[in-house]
Amino acid sequence: MYSRTLLVAGAALLGPVLGASWTATPFNPASVPLAVRTPYLSAWLAQGAGTALNDAWPTFWTGSILGWAGYVKVDSTTYTWLGVPNVAGPSKATQKSFQFTSTQSIFTLSAGPVDLTATFLSPVEPSDLVNQSLPFSYLAVSVKSNDGNSHNVQVYTDISAEWVTGDNSLVANWTTTTGNVLTHQVQLSSPSVYSEVSDHTQYGSAYHATLNTVGATWQSGQDIVVRQQFISNGALANTADTNFRAVSNNWPVFGFAHNLGTVGTSATAPVVFVVGHVRDPAIQYITANNGRQDRSVLFWTRFSTVSSAISTFINDYANALARANAFDAKVKSDASKISSDYADIVALSVRQALGAIEITVSKDSTGKFNTSDITTFLKEISSDGNVNTVDVVFPSWPIFLYTNPAIGKQLLLPLFEYQATGQYPNKWAVHDMGSSYPKAVGHNDGQDEAMQVEESGNMLIMALSHAQKSGDNSLLKTYYSLLDQWTQYLIQDSLIPAEQLSTDDFAGKLANQTNLAIKGIVGIAAMSKIAGIVGDTARASNYSSIAASYVQQWQGFALSSDKTHLTLAYGNSSSWGLAYNLLADKLLGTNVFPKSIFDLRQFQFSVPLIRKADIAHRLAETQWYSSHALSYGVPLDTRHTYTKSDWEIWTAALVTSTSVRDLLVSSVRKYAADGKSSQPLGDWYETADGSVEGFRARPVVGGHLALLIV
Template identity: 40%
Template sequence: MISRSILQILLLYVLLAFANSPSQLGFTPLAVKTPYLHTWVMSGNEPSPAQQWPTFFTTNRLLGWAGMIRVDNKTFQWMGFFAPNVTTSVTSEITPTRSVFRIQAGPIQFNATFFTPIEPTDYARQSVPFSYMFLDGFSAIDSQPHNIQVYTDITAEWVTGDDTQIITWNTTETDTMVYHNLTRETPPLTVNNGDFAEDSVVYYAMAKRSGLTWQTGSDGDCRRGFSANGSLANSGDTDFRSVGPNPNWPVFAFSVDLGTVSPGSQLDPVVVALGLVRDPLVTYTTESSMQNRSGYYWSKYSSIDQMITAFIGDFSDARIRNGGLDNKILSAASAVSPEYAGILSLATRQIFASMDITIPSAQPGQFNGSDVKIFMKDMGVSLRTNPVEVIYGAFPALLYFNPSLAKDLLVPLLDFQSSPLYQNPYAAPDLGAKYPTIPGNSSNTRTLAVENCGNMLIMAYAHAAKSGDGSLLSRYYSILQSWANFLIDNSLHPSEFVTADGLNGADMSNLAIKGILGVYSMAK
């Protein structure tokens, strides 16, 4: 297996080489919000969502997500791979929170934006497992009026990694919105299948507006119906069936008739919300029991309808807030170099999407919003939870965005290792490798001890220094001190120890320095 450091070095070289040229990247992020809502599209000479299906981050699993636009009764496909008339991608842009494609369909150009809000200081908003896709900026290159309708759907491939599973679904209309929801007929809780969460409920939602129609049915019926009529039937398919393969893949669709768009028209964006909801998010081992933990957003919202309504209603403000965040990140990064700004545009969503912000439920519907723990999945590498070296690599970003994120990631590690469940005299590398089940890791990992003790001490001190909050140090002083003592005894000649990427050797200076910095952090 390629070691983690080699993978990170390769990724760094790729990011440096292509930070200013998204057109040459292998993949472009679309909906990237949680460990299981992590959707990308391959990039060619010019990134485009057309003529291909999006994929899940860590696999080749296709995720059906289709987009069409109908201009003067002629239909073009702008997303997916199913229709003959394909749009052209004119330009593309990636920021820390958005991937934007400028697309041309006949005489019409428009923007397709995949927008994942990042809310570092608002746990309720940050934990909401939804992302936006919106269309705006419609203009005619011939300066003539044109009649326009737009369409989008998703398939049931988002729910499970097994196409033979039976899926059930429903469509809900409220006074302000319409949403489709779909899930497995019998979803098993906290089961990871090829990096897919088999207990997912997927939501596809739109605010009510003039010209909105919807439909659930086979892919052929919905897509052909829109192509022929420019609208959908406002009807539901009740033939619950497998994801596929079959000739009638179920899809969950919306369309909007924008009417005649004249030069200079200012249309409201067409906004769709895509979410993947799980409850519980993780099963966490405590000293006394196995604890189911849910998303932090349940401390604010009492129902899924309330959460989706709030998310859709927050679109305009979220767009403003995240535009400011994009500008702040890119301005600071550009002062270092354009390449660094490009790297942060690609990496920021991934950092936040690797984390689940959780709270416990004392009983159904009652959540303890004061007991916050954040769990990080080792995205793309394993099912490890809160891998110390990965948190360490992300720590500068976490401290920059909100030091509380750093603290709430360290607390589960420190809690477990302060309990009778853990007896080793050195820091553990993670909380086990069974995400979203979190058993802890009490195995013999002594060879990694210098690396992990050093990392934990450095991070604990860095959090206190940045935040001014010494509670982590005082609460866990005893175990931190024991790790410092371990480093004092073992760092100077660490020949029996290895780095997190498996490198070792007599008197390895990297490990010795890590141990010295750990002891220094404890002394401070």
């Protein structure tokens, strides 16, 4: 047994390395997604300014270590290419290049006379919900000679029992099955259903699998024993350690080795490994009369066993890669129409956003899956850990509209279904479906975090935008009375919002918020369109008139005294903020705010504060904006110098100036690539120096796709 603490300290000395020596395409992000598929299958390389794949352990999104090691043996010399295993003898491969796309992270390392390419593929398959729901990810390894000669090569990888718990003092047990697929399965000996420790799930099983091809071997046991077996022999012993014990007790690992034989200058066919984590049931869900329902991940509707799911998944790698490449190419093409900087941001955001969701299905009274009842659940990663937080779903919303609006509908359904039971006592929309993922048990006491205008407006905007993008009006018709109830609340509290929180709750409560009023007014206008869709012409006309009246009055409250910019709060002409909620008016086509307001936002961010008569002179477009933008972007508002990357991109999507748009986009790209953090992309950061304020790995980066949906 060795000290994990010492190993972490050693890894810290190795990286990050300032000024990475390898080629990075498009850049080195703070943390690289490796296997990012669900809130509990979330493995990253904390890279900082330039930590190689073999300079640190992969980590869970929280930063806790996930043991994942890799060796390659070339002509009897062993090299480490993944992780920092503490075994004496192997040399260290040299990272030559790194590339990321929307679905893949690809590393090439030189191990003496051969180059090894490791492709970490986390599939994004929004058009096939079963495939999207599979809680598995690929690691594919290929090798080729770099000196023109042939070499004898074996490759190895393992995962540790750290993949199953947030408490390494707990006892795990494990099994290995053989056949066409070799599969290690590991889980806690005393699992606790629906519970977490340090955001890790405390039940279910982690899996590590590979095809049982000629030359494949396996072994479970103490880390240094299993790894030394490969270092010494180039193969594993096909033996199982049955001494079940605490995760930190002689660190049990679960390894595979493949003998590639003689390798020449052509890349070998990829050796494919699968990592995954499966729980069943996945979600506890509240039903009428405070009932409870256990929900399963959707993949169970196609596969009766985990082994059959893994077998299909691993044998489908070539096809999955082709589909991933096609998806990557489409996203890059669409985003590049904005700019290359924007394409880079979007590529980094996709896996992180979709890695926060799980697509689920219920069972009927006979125990059969009810495929007409599919709902999706989202974890509010790193902030509150809530379930389907409305003001986290909302900033994430662009990725669902872009990839598949049906997933968006499935995220909204639990919120609608719960509130339609009448168990939630407040007249505004609920904040979330439960305070602790994966328990979607509602708030029957009405004591959820109150964001009255925020969540009511969000629900109306998302419901209508889903219908517009999908052509499916079922949410609007089924939950029309709820939507109308929330609209009635917005009519009361939107024009002059009482002191309350907005989604930016870290900034505290504030009365008369200009941007919050925008959301409420657009919500009312959205209900006018919803009423029209369902044939309620009287309400459609009434709400349209109210929204139009409110906009006229709002302009008198919200504009600064010299009419040059929007305020943060009514009456405070020296204040301003990102009025990102205007994007909803553009997205929905409600057009309740006049073009002059959108143009004002352009000038607010692009020219000095000058007399209205002088605006036509159009001084240098970025002059005023630059004077308010700090090194890493525009502050969220005048209360602080921090900002939110999602709201910067939303603002970029609504301004009428291309140069202002590009400045906002480039600021976010600069922050994402600055190397000052080593955690998965955080959306809340300091514009003065690019430091992260406290969030990480949150799904709101799905909002970075805002420019692709308007």
